Amino acid sequence: MARFLVVVPPLTGHVNPTLAVGAALRERGHEVAWAGPPGLLPSLLAPGATFLPTNDLDIADPIEAVRERSLGLRGPAALKFLWSDVLLPLARGMVDGTDRAVEEFAPDVLLVDQQALAGAVVARRRGLPWLTSATTSAELTDPLAALPQVDSWLRGELQTLQVEAGIDPGEAARGDLRFSDHGVLAFTTEALYGTDRTRPANVHFVGPSIGARPPDDAFPWAWLSDDLPHVLVSLGTLNAEAGERFFAAALEAFADEKLQAVVVAPPELAPDPPPNVLVRAHVPQLVLLPRMDAVVSHAGHNTVCETLTNGLPLVVAPIRDDQPIIADQVVRAGAGIRVRFGRARAADLGAAVSEVLTDDRYRDAAAVIQRSFRAAGGPSTAADVLEDLACRP
Amino acid sequence: MPGPPSTEQAAAPAAAPPTSDEVLAEVRSLLVDVIGDDFLLDTEIELDTSFNEDLELESIEFVALSERLLERYGSQVDFVAWMAEMDLDEIIALTVGELVDFIVTSLS
Numbered sequence: 473m474a475r476f477l478v479v480v481p482p483l484t485g486h487v488n489p490t491l492a493v494g495a496a497l498r499e500r501g502h503e504v505a506w507a508g509p510p511g512l513l514p515s516l517l518a519p520g521a522t523f524l525p526t527n528d529l530d531i532a533d534p535i536e537a538v539r540e541r542s543l544g545l546r547g548p549a550a551l552k553f554l555w556s557d558v559l560l561p562l563a564r565g566m567v568d569g570t571d572r573a574v575e576e577f578a579p580d581v582l583l584v585d586q587q588a589l590a591g592a593v594v595a596r597r598r599g600l601p602w603l604t605s606a607t608t609s610a611e612l613t614d615p616l617a618a619l620p621q622v623d624s625w626l627r628g629e630l631q632t633l634q635v636e637a638g639i640d641p642g643e644a645a646r647g648d649l650r651f652s653d654h655g656v657l658a659f660t661t662e663a664l665y666g667t668d669r670t671r672p673a674n675v676h677f678v679g680p681s682i683g684a685r686p687p688d689d690a691f692p693w694a695w696l697s698d699d700l701p702h703v704l705v706s707l708g709t710l711n712a713e714a715g716e717r718f719f720a721a722a723l724e725a726f727a728d729e730k731l732q733a734v735v736v737a738p739p740e741l742a743p744d745p746p747p748n749v750l751v752r753a754h755v756p757q758l759v760l761l762p763r764m765d766a767v768v769s770h771a772g773h774n775t776v777c778e779t780l781t782n783g784l785p786l787v788v789a790p791i792r793d794d795q796p797i798i799a800d801q802v803v804r805a806g807a808g809i810r811v812r813f814g815r816a817r818a819a820d821l822g823a824a825v826s827e828v829l830t831d832d833r834y835r836d837a838a839a840v841i842q843r844s845f846r847a848a849g850g851p852s853t854a855a856d857v858l859e860d861l862a863c864r865p
Numbered sequence: 866m867p868g869p870p871s872t873e874q875a876a877a878p879a880a881a882p883p884t885s886d887e888v889l890a891e892v893r894s895l896l897v898d899v900i901g902d903d904f905l906l907d908t909e910i911e912l913d914t915s916f917n918e919d920l921e922l923e924s925i926e927f928v929a930l931s932e933r934l935l936e937r938y939g940s941q942v943d944f945v946a947w948m949a950e951m952d953l954d955e956i957i958a959l960t961v962g963e964l965v966d967f968i969v970t971s972l973s
Contacts, residue, residue, distance in 0.1 A: 548953055548956040549957045552953050552954075618948065618949060621949070621951055622952060790924070796923075796925065815904045
């Protein structure tokens with residue numbers, strides 16, 4: 473039996489895919505622990521799961537606050553903010569605690585979220601085998617290839633982080649904290665990622681890792697009519713506040729249409745919905761999706777994969793970070809239509825929703841991805857890869 | 866809609882290189898095309914207008930703009946190579962005026 477340490481940032485979307493993988497490993501008799509900042513993380517883990525805090529102080533809340541401050545940012549400004557103000561400071565704050573967690577738990581293998589760089593620093597410093605957990609596949613596409621100055625800035629920052637932690641500069645230059653030499657777990661398949669797209673040599677497309685999340689959000693199921701198509705509108709947990717304009721366009725687009733829409737939004741940001749639109753601050757998304765016919769999304773990787781797991785077509789309105797790349801994947805795969813987020817017009821949004829609902833090609837393409845997800849194995853395949861690494865001499 | 870990408874058109878040697886004012890007018894018109902004039906009612910596009918903060922250009926709009934520039938000016942205006950020389954702060958602060966200067970320089 474082997475010991476696996478999962479190193480995660482205090483971000484729900486990055487922890488979720490590791491939960492089912494950890495559960496699969498524990499079912500096979502392995503020891504699994506999670507390391508990260510205290511606060512949010514213990515509440516996300518399964519009851520009885522081992523949690524090793526990497527920090528005395530709770531840096532989870534400040535990180536969330538920092539992310540909230542960044543909500544108005546887009547494109548290159550959001551990129552700079554993500555690395556300079558979120559991920560690099562988070563890594564520096566987590567390195568010592570992650571090292572203590574490794575000392576205490578003595579793992580055979582680390583599974584390191586791509587945004588929990590401290591785990592990669594510690595694994596490289598100690599020469600331990602580790603896998604990258606790529607919550608979103610966007611980073612695998614070499615998104616900075618067209619911007620070599622930006623690419624070399626980021627590589628320099630990631631090398632500096634290692635050198636500060638005592639890694640030899642030559643060794644630091646040979647490794648990339650975002651991509652383990654031992655392998656990268658991508659929670660997607662090539663059917664969505666694109667068979668012809670560039671990717672690291674040692675990536676494992678294991679498919680989505682969607683665990684059973686507790687359906688703790690009540691929902692008025694009786695509101696859903698059996699006679700009308702249903703559309704879910706979700707901008708993800710972090711973006712709803714930025715979506716006021718978008719929600720207004722959605723409400724206008726859906727009024728008088730022969731469909732029912734569930735819009736996930738703070739009610740004050742989507743006031744006076746027409747009778748066929750239900751606005752809810754929270755929904756039990758995983759159990760709601762099987763009742764839907766299409767999803768309008770910001771193209772966050774988790775929501776996109778949950779939607780395609782149900783074989784549903786999408787209308788994608790990417791906002792920032794990895795979302796434009798994931799939206800592009802959806803469009804290339806034929807499973808959806810892209811609209812603008814900041815300058816969404818009700819007419820454009822309505823036309824896109826109507827098209828994915830009525831043109832079978834979108835649903836068919838979504839079904840192809842759905843089948844590829846099933847075949848990929850998800851958490852079980854991820855556990856195979858991790859076991860294989862633990863058994864390697 | 867402009868025609869398909871045409872390098873011959875841009876490379877025509879007889880025409881005098883356009884002035885900054887002419888290029889600014891072209892860039893304005895391309896941006897109105899990409900963004901939509903209904904979203905620019907309160908926005909004057911001037912030389913100091915920034916793409917990121919002022920126009921809040923989304924990635925898909927930026928791609929559309931670079932395609933329109935290629936259609937309009939051909940490969941003589943190598944927008945991609947120009948961007949490749951920039952660091953992150955330069956990209957964040959990029960203005961319409963810088964693009965206009967780049968186009969004028971490329972065509973002269």
